[in-house]
Amino acid sequence: MLKSNKISKELQLIFILLLTMSQSCSSDYIQYPQFKGGNLNLSYQNSEHILLLLPKSNYNADTLAALLIVYDRAYELASEVSGREPDPSPMGMDKLPLAIVPSTCGSGCGRLGRKGIEITEEKFERIYDQFVKDGVYDHLFFYELGRNFWFYEASDVKLKEMDEIRTGFAVFLRDMLLSELKLNAAPINNKPYQKYMEDKKEQWRKMSEAWNHNHHDLENLRKKHFPKPTQFWSMLWWERYKKFGMGSIHKTLQTLQQHPPKSETDWLKRFTQNSR
Known part of the structure; x- marks a missing residue:
């Protein structure tokens, strides 16, 4: 009986340890498969149609949300005029992954006929700064969306x-x-x-x-x-x-x-x- 209790306590300790480890691992990151290969651990912010994936930074969450509202409206309008949505991304999700990455095929890159856009960190910083300082929208996201909606x-x-x-x-x-x-x-x-x-x-x-x-x-x-x-x-x-x-x-x-x-x-x- 003592041996059984000892094993039971050991199992409890192992369970508590595993639970603690799982909680200590940040749940604020998603593993993102890049277009050119390899994975990145990126933080994320959701909107109705878009999953924004970006490196940990000083971006203001409310500002990003305001930008994503407009991106959502663009996605809805593109879907309306096309009569359909792009095929799901390789990540297997309904939302369009918009990933901010160190490099991609140019300043931005969009999958043809499928959900998925990458924008470089350098370019996105300019997009963000222009939006904050001047209230203007860079053209790049809307252009790459056109590639997603090519059927x-x-x-x-x-x-x-x-x-x-x-x-x-x-x-x-x-x-x-x-x-x-x-x-x-x-x-x-x-x-x-x-x-x-x-x-x-x-x-x-x-x-x-x-x-x-x-x-x-x-x-x-x-x-x-x-x-x-x-x-x-x-x-x-x-x-x-x-x-x-x-x-x-x-x-x-x-x-x-x-x-x-x-x-x-x-x-x-x-x-x-x-x-x-």
């Missing part, structure tokens, strides 16, 4: 231009979200965002006047007026959005999901036909 590529088609087309869509979705949410956007590429948009619209106006819907001239004209092809593709979307509204964008996206174009010519036809 319009035929799996059996390998177009060399496809990266330009999908990036142009991400640029457009960013511009549309900023416009619809009436956000005060931070400068982009060292240019005031409003000036950036005005310049794109002016480029489009000049090209359209010279084009007159003559497809044989389009290739040379777009190279002349849009040296960056992604800007050309983003403006095709923008022109439809401004002419016919979000309803037309929603309808176009539904069609594209069911019947993805199989050539650049087919992509152009989607926008040069005067249908809503």
Whole structure:
């Protein structure tokens, strides 16, 4: 009986020790698998649609919550116009992981058609500081969200231009979200965002006047007026959005999901036909 009691007490001590150890391990961290491989232990903050993962820092929780409210609204609007949400992230959760990491593929990186965005620590510090000091929203999250909401590529088609087309869509979705949410956007590429948009619209106006819907001239004209092809593709979307509204964008996206174009010519036809 004494031996049994001794074993029982030893088991109790082991249980208490394990419980103490588990409680001493911080529950404020999540192990995050980076896009480029390897894991990070990151703290987190939840919103309705987003799981913000970031290194321990001096970020104010209330300020982050205010930023995430706007990010949530952008996610909801992107879901509404797309008619669907991105596929779940490899982390196996419903929310979109937004991870602040030491490095990724550029200042930010977004999964194609799946939930998941990474932003570098250096870039996020600027995003946070601009929001706190000037009340403006950096464009990067909204752009990467456009990559998460990309579902319009035929799996059996390998177009060399496809990266330009999908990036142009991400640029457009960013511009549309900023416009619809009436956000005060931070400068982009060292240019005031409003000036950036005005310049794109002016480029489009000049090209359209010279084009007159003559497809044989389009290739040379777009190279002349849009040296960056992604800007050309983003403006095709923008022109439809401004002419016919979000309803037309929603309808176009539904069609594209069911019947993805199989050539650049087919992509152009989607926008040069005067249908809503």
